[in-house]
Amino acid sequence: MNPGPLLISGDREPVPGRATDVRGLLMDHFLYRDGRLFAEDVPVAEIAASVGTPVYVYSAATLLRHYGLFDDALAGMPHTVCFAMKSLSNVAVLKLLGDAGAGMDVVSGGEYRRARAAGVPGDRIVFSGVGKTREEMRLALEGGIKQFNVESEPEMIALDEVARAMGKVAPITVRVNPDVDAKTHAKIATGKSENKFGIPISRARDVYRLAAGLRGLKVMGIDVHIGSQLTDLAPFEAAYRKVADLTLALRADGHEITRLDLGGGLGIPYVRSNEAPPLPSEYGEMIRRTVGHLGCEIEIEPGRLISGNSGIMLSRVIYVKSGEGRDFLILDGAMNDLIRPAMYDAHHDIIPVIEPHAGAPVQPFDIVGPVCETGDTFARARNMPLLAEGDLVAFRSAGAYGAVMASEYNSRPLIPEVLVKGDQFAVIRARPTFDEMISRDTMPEWL
C-alpha cells in the first residue's frame, strides 16, 4: 500500500489543524493555514521576526510522533529505540525524546555528555563509532552505558584494558559488516566490505572467541548498521538474515546472544512526488520476520526518520539576481548552515512561507547562499514562485544532519535552533553574537 504523505513535512492540508492520513495517523506539523506556513500552531514568520534568519525550527509533536512510530513498530518484542543523535543533538530535543522513553545512540564523548545532560540514563545509551578513545570509554563506563558497539579487535583489547583497570565489565556487541549493498549515496553506505565499519561477518566467530576470553568484556549481542537513507527494505532484510544466522552460530559456539542492535538507516521522502519509502511499521514487520524468533531484545538506531521531517530551515531572500540565462535567488542561509546539498547533492524542497495562489506563475531559479564557493548552491533551475527581497522560504526535511553539520565558515555565526510545541516556541540554541564568535580565538603572548 502506498503510505502516502505520512512522513512528509510541509504537506498542504486543506483542513486547518492536525491532519490525518488514510491510516488515521498524524502527519507532521508544518502546514499552510490561511496561506501562511505554520510550525504546529505558530506562524513561522513570527519565529523569523523574533529570532532572525537563517534558523532551524523543529516541531515537538512531529519528533514524538516519529519516535512513537518506531516504538509501536516493535511492540510485542523487548526493544529499545535508540535515537541516532548525530542527526540532531540539541539537548532540548534529546530531553523531549528521552522523556518519551527513547534511548540514544552516541558516537562520541560529546554526544554521551549531551545525552546525559538531557537526563537520559546510561542504561539506555549505546556507544557506536569506529574510533572510540580510551578517554571516551572511561567516561561511559563511569557514567553508565547499555553497551559499546565494538568495531575492531584493537578497540576490543583497549576496552578490555580500560574496563579492568576500573574494576568494571563492559557490556559489548560486535558490529559486523555483512557485505550488503545498501543502495544509497556512496558517502553514507557503510555495509560493504570495503567500508571502514565493523568486522567482516566472515571473521565474526573468531572475534567473538577473542571477546569471550577477555575478562573486562561481557558479550551481549550483535550489532549491524548498513547505511543511511535506505528507501528499500531488501538490503536491511539481507543483512538481518545474516545476523540471524550468525546468532545461531555464535550460540552454538557457547556465546550468550541476548541483544541485536539493528542500526538505523530507514530513509525519508525528500522529494514529495517520489514514492514514499517503507514505513516504520513495515520495517518492524520485517524485523519480526527475520530475527523475531530469536528471543533477543531488539535495539534500533534511527536518526533521520525521527528528526528529518521534524525540522525546517527558514531563510530569507537577500537579492533576486538576473544572470546570463538564469536567475538566482540569493538567500541568507548558506552551505555552512545546511551542507547536505553541497556534500551529497541532496535535494531539499524549498517552499515560500506565504503560500502561492493556485495557478501563480513560477520560474526556474538557481537557489544559492552568500558563501564564496560555487558549491554553495541549494538547487539549480528549481521552479519557484516569483519571490522578492525580504521574502521567507523554508527548507523542508532539514531536521536531520542540518544544524549538527553547520559550521561558522565565512565567519557566519552558528545558526540558531528553535523548538515549537503547540502555540509556544523557544530558542533552544541562540545565535552567537559576533563578539562571542571572535572571542573564542585567543592571541598568543608572543604576537
Ligand code: LLP
Ligand atoms: N547508527 C549508526 C551506527 C550510524 O552510523 C548512523 C548514521 C545511524 C545509526 C543513523 O542513521 P539514520 O537513521 O539517520 O539514517 N550526514 C549524512 C548521513 C550520515 C549518516 C551517518 N550514520 C546525511 O546528511 O545524509
